[in-house]
Amino acid sequence: MNARILAALAALVAALAGCQSVPPTNVHQPMSARPALRAANPYANGAIFNAGATRPLFEDRRARYVGDTLTVSITENTSASSSSNSSANRTSSISASVPTISGLPGKNFQGMGLAAESANDFSGQGAAAAKNVFTGTMTVTVVEVLENGNLLVSGEKQVAIGHNQEFVRLSGVVNPSYIAADNTIASSRVADARIEHKGSGYISEAQVMGWLARFFLTVMPF
Secondary structure, X not given: OHHHHHHHHHHHHHHHHHHHHOOOOOOOOOOXXXXXXXXXXXXXXXXXXXXXXXXXXXXXXXXXXXXXXXXXXXXXXXXXXEEEEEEXXXXXXXXXXOOOOOOOOOHHHOOOEEXXXXXXXXXXXXXXXXXXXXXXXXXXXXXXXXXXXXXXEEEEEEEEEOOEEEEEEEEEEXXXXXXXXXXXXXXXXXXXXXXXXXXXXXXXXXXXXXHHHHHHHHHOOO
C-alpha cells in the first residue's frame, strides 16, 4: 500500500512539474500542421521528379499550402503616453458689524464686527508611459488556408539554456500578396497577430509573486 501511495505521489509531482514547465499560450492552435494530401499527379515519379511534391516551373517558393513554412521578421516597437492636469480654486469672505444704535437695548453689542474668510485650493497631476520593443525572427507553419486565400500561420520556438527555457510563439493571418520573394514577411503585416515571449524555470519563477502573497494583496483593504 505504501509503495502505491508513493508511486501516486511521484506521478502527481511529475504531472505538476510538467504542467508548470510549459507556460500557457494564447496563440492560434495548432502551432504546426503536416502538409495536406494533394490530388494525384498523372505523371510517374522519376529519379529527380517527385509527382507528390512538384510545383510548376515558374512558380516561386512562397508559402501557400497547409504545411508550408513562412519566416516572420518580428519588429514590434510600441509606445504610449498620457498626462493630465486639473486644478480648482475657490475663495469666499464675509463680514458683518453692529452699528451704533440709540434708544434700544443691547448696547453692549454696539460697535462689534464679525469677519470670516475661507479658501479651497485643489491641484492634481497624472502621467503614464509605456514602451515595448520586441525584435527577432522565427519561422511559422501554415495551419489553414482560408476561403479568401489568406493563410493562418502559427509556430513556436523553444530555446533551453541551462535549467531555463524561453518560449517564443507567434500566430496570425497573412495575406499572400504581402509575402516577399524570399518567403518572409514583417510582423506588422500579420493580421490578428499574437506574439508571446515567455519563460519557465527558477529564474522566471523568482519573478512571480507567490500565491499566498497575491491572496493577502487582494483581500487587504489598505
